[in-house]
Amino acid sequence: MLEARDLSKRYDGAQAPALDRLNLTVNPGEVFCLLGPNGSGKTTTVNLFLGFLDATEGQALVCGIDSAKDPLGARAKLAYIPETVMLYGALTGLENLAYFTEVSGAPAPPASLLPLLLAAGLPEEAATRPVRFYSKGMRQKVGVAIALARRAQALLLDEPTSGLDPLAANEFAALVEKLRRDGMAILMVTHDLFLAKQCGTRIGVMAGGRLARVFDAGDVDHLGLERAYLDLFRTGAAA
Structure with missing residues (x-):
């Protein structure tokens, strides 16, 4: 449903790309959660799928439709919250x-x-x-x-639980799970490691415009995810 192929975005005057050769696929019935600090490329990825930005290189595909070549056709297949x-x-x-x-x-x-x-x-x-x-x-x-x-058929979520109280956040997570079971492909940008573990089927960590690590949610517990995330940035392994 959602596919990034060598997707890159470089802004004029910037020394480093905002997004650097991103490759990811989100299939029907899957929730792919993107973690990472501000400036790591998460929201740029969402905006490229929406056709709000032009890619420097690569493609952002929605149900096989190139969002740069046919933004209206791509947007007809997805929703954005x-x-x-x-x-x-x-x-x-x-x-x-x-x-x-x-x-x-x-x-x-x-x-x-x-x-x-x-x-x-x-x-x-x-x-x-x-x-x-x-x-x-x-x-x-x-x-x-x-x-x-x-x-x-696809849903883009950008920090959907930011500012919600724990009960409301839990209700939203349950709703995401229902949409996933109904076959929707969901790409969620979040800073919340607990939400990512709760909702995600796969979890990716963005750093410096790159997808630095990808986990199957069933293969890592919350503590393990937190340690891997912190280790990635403490050691500078994302550079």
Whole structure:
């Protein structure tokens, strides 16, 4: 569903590339979590898949579609949930869902809107309340409902649990697991090692624009992942 082939990005005037020959694949029913410090290339990777940036070299493919050559075609296959989901505060959850599916070119039947919000974990009583009264976690659930309505085959998540309380973060992790079981391909950028271990089927560590290490989630426990992450940067092995 998601594939990076020798994907590189270099900004004018920069001494080092922001992304350096990245190769990764995220298959249906897989959650690939990208860890790494700020500036390691994680968000650049997401923006290249979205077609928001032009690659210096290589390809970012979404369901086989080159996001640089056909950004609209690629975006039609995926959904993106940023750290903060921007919704219209004066509109209800239902109204936001109806609006965003309409403007995306994939309007959902009115009767399907509430079930989609419930499937994303939003309480039924909240669906008819203005979004300005929503918590961050509730806004994230509306974002997931939009992805479901658009029948996205791949999902990009950029720090989705940043600022959430532990209960809301756990609920979001459970929702990601449900989407994975339903066959969605998910690429998640996070600083949270615990979330990566909880959600990921594979976990990659970015450093200096490169994918420095990749773990199968079942082969490493949380403590082992933390040690490997810290050792990588303490020893300078990522350089």
